[in-house]
Amino acid sequence: MTDWVQVRENGFAVPEGPPVRELVAELVGMLRSPDPGVRDRQAYSTLATWIDRGVLSEPELRALGDELVPRFADPEIQARTFVPLILDSIVTAGVFEPGWVPPFERWYVGERDLRGYDEKLGWLHAVAHGADLLGALGQHPAVEPVQMLRLGIGRLLTPTPYVFRDMEDDRLGYALAATLTRDDLTGNDVTDWLDPALRVLANPPAEGITPEVTNVVRTLRVLYVFADHGLRIGSAKKLTPIPRREQLKARLADVLRIFTPYWL
Template identity: 50%
Template structure:
């Protein structure tokens, strides 16, 4: 096996004795490894660097994206949940295929293992990693922003017994806010995705303890309301961008929160 730690230590220089495509195939396998020290260690850093630098050719990057899209149906959770990270790297490098969006859309609300971290497998983070890709697709010119907003609603209304415990609600709220910075969003689309959330949670009686899916939804929408008011940073280095239709989004989010908590 390639010594990825040494390659990372050498500023991710490409080994001269191996074809890049073969190395990328090994990295792809490593990003699905059940060992978190492999999956989330040097191979992750090397792959991210090579994609950002353009070290990997365009055709191989697109093949890699197809591999990640297919991985959404992998039986192993760690393989599924690291696929969106790689796809987001590729999006950032300017790569895009419509089929990647379709595969992601099928997986994200259907994923049932929502653990943020596992003592053996390490970081899983399905909701958070998926949220990052949702933001990437949602800000892409070839993806209708309302499609990703509706996908966020589907994730929030999917039944689960798991309470977000590793800031997944923050990551999802931030992703939604980033999609809402799209200036081509109509006001109706900027708030319409909240309707199924209000319909799903606004009529049920809240039992005690509060069900996990309702707690997750409430916490996500509360932060979204804050971000709609203050704006959201695409990265830590960039200034905050305003949410389009800011007042309408704030009003609609507050109305949904009020409808849920006053039942």
């Protein structure tokens, strides 16, 4: 068994001895651990760092993605929610498989456990972790950006008892904004994905404001800020503007005024 605490203390240098594939297999097993120290601080941190540094080859990254995707259906919440984080790293590193997208989409809108932090399990963060992958896919040329925009609004509108409290709205708002920087989006593409939110907010349930409505409003406010000011993509120092930002802002204002007529 590798001393992963020591690996972390050594700046995530690849330990000598075992082949990288064996080390990765060990980390993949640890990635579903209920112990957040093992899962997050050791397995995830090491894998993400190695992927970013180019330690894994393209075939190894593709194999890693293929191995992790079935975990979207895992019975353990922590196993499910750490898959999108690693896939985000893989896609950002330039490796992509179209077959990874449908399982992610099904999981993202269907996940019921939206807790951000659990005292025993640590960070779970399904919405935020999924948003990171959504943003990476939304910027990938092989993925239709509208597909990711619709996925984001679908996640927001799915009924839930959970009101975002751990910056999920910021993470998803950023992912939507990153997707909207695609220059192949038409004017209708930039606005039409918001139509489901407009319909839902225009017909509020009799019992009052539901958690998903609150989540929609908060996330779209975040998106409005990005549309107004631009956003930093990756490690870029300059802000990237959303190409059709005035059209987007006008539509966002239409949606947000339904519940907050004094806003904008």
